[in-house]
């Protein structure tokens with residue numbers, strides 16, 4: 001294969017607690033495998049409650065000094081971390097592709113996004129401001145100071161193993177908080193590598209800690225129930241998000257939850273069809289469909305359905321599937337065997353309910369055990385199960401609509417509310433439809449809008465809170481009101 005390096009000095013086989021690279025207290029480990037080949041890349045510690053308690057204690061200890069630094073001092077350390085990430089971009093991207101499977105181009109873009117979040121929040125560290133309030137009675141000085149929440153727990157998923165760490169840890173550190181991270185079982189290596197670079201950049205011991213584990217349950221429960229932890233920032237499935245929220249209720253932690261999505265992608269009959277097809281290709285197959293903002297329901301005006309399908313199926317047939325380390329490959333494997341089983345079941349069930357497979361529709365074991373062909377399904381309707389499930393794989397599911405009201409009604413018929421997309425050249429329609437869509441983020445004539453400057457997050461069962469933008473740091477701050485009698 002072309003362009004493949006196999007050695008990577010950023011592969012780390014330890015957890016990180018209080019500035020030390022450590023094994024689990026029970027001595028157990030688990031294997032991290034390349035989903036494209038099944039090869040074992042590393043063995044990392046399988047940590048549990050005891051290790052999590054140690055990490056929380058270390059973060060608590062480190063909090064005292066970290067929060068005393070000025071915003072400018074924290075900014076300077078984050079800037080050094082950013083520099084380390086940029087200097088190691090090729091190796092970080094390769095590591096990401098090896099543990100997660102995405103194409104090397106997507107991995108590089110993700111690491112750049114991690115760097116951008118660190119850079120953005122380094123500057124936000126210097127802009128934490130409070131307010132002097134109008135006096136509630138004469139002879140008073142009243143103000144609001146913003147203080148760090150305290151020790152933060154971050155539980156992250158496998159689909160963006162690098163940027164998920166940066167978008168949680170960077171704002172937490174900028175705000176003056178310390179962190180315990182629990183990365184996903186399948187992909188802890190990018191997290192460990194980023195923290196290795198943070199340590200190199202001079203972030204003090206205990207400020208960032210990483211607990212690796214083969215199943216989130218035990219570590220997660222300790223993070224949620226331990227009273228020292230004041231905030232949980234979680235990205236993952238809605239089911240696990242709800243469980244964690246209930247586990248956090250005894251200690252009433254502050255919560256940020258980035259959960260599942262069921263994004264509609266609406267194409268009106270006045271849209272530029274080629275642009276809309278390119279949009280579907282970009283956002284449906286982003287990370288091979290394993291992204292919470294992927295177009296999950298592609299809703300096409302009935303007049304343009306046939307033309308749209310013919311263009312989309314041509315585009316899908318040009319995708320190059322394989323080991324993401326090969327530069328020719330556009331899309332890699334799914335994350336693991338259970339993802340293949342889930343996707344296969346969705347397709348089988350949809351076919352049994354009347355769906356038509358235009359292209360794909362099966363696994364590709366000839367490429368590797370975790371590969372599934374990019375698939376286009378038509379003849380779908382809102383009463384089928386596929387309409388309500390977060391597909392999280394390379395299946396483009398097509399529905400049709402008759403008029404604007406019908407499009408909005410279909411789009412909003414879901415408990416989720418993360419991202420939505422619409423393609424139209426009618427500006428009145430843009431204004432009326434975007435107002436009606438019950439979503440935290442809407443892309444109009446563009447499929448890609450996520451960056452460090454954007455308030456990323458959802459409404460309804462897609463979660464609570466926002467990551468990124470100038471709003472993002474507020475999630476890690478508390479308001480402290482002070483009233484001083486001045487006479």
Ligand SMILES: NC(=O)C1=CN([C@@H]2O[C@H](COP(=O)(O)OP(=O)(O)OC[C@H]3O[C@@H](n4cnc5c(N)ncnc54)[C@H](OP(=O)(O)O)[C@@H]3O)[C@@H](O)[C@H]2O)C=CC1
Nearest residue numbers: 156157183184185215216217220236237240259292390392
């Ligand atoms: N919004 C998003 O970006 C994501 C959505 N999803 C959705 O969820 C589906 C399932 O994916 P999956 O990886 O299982 O997602 P999960 O929600 O199960 O996993 C996300 C994170 O939560 C941890 N976790 C899992 N169970 C618990 C628990 N009981 N207590 C504490 N932490 C826990 C996981 O750890 P561990 O890996 O160690 O179990 C991982 O770090 C996907 O098919 C997709 O629909 C998934 C990932 C991201």
Ligand SMILES: O=C(O)CCCC(=O)O
Nearest residue numbers: 159160163291292293450
């Ligand atoms: O939370 C996700 O699954 C989306 C992250 C998208 C991005 O960073 O581009």
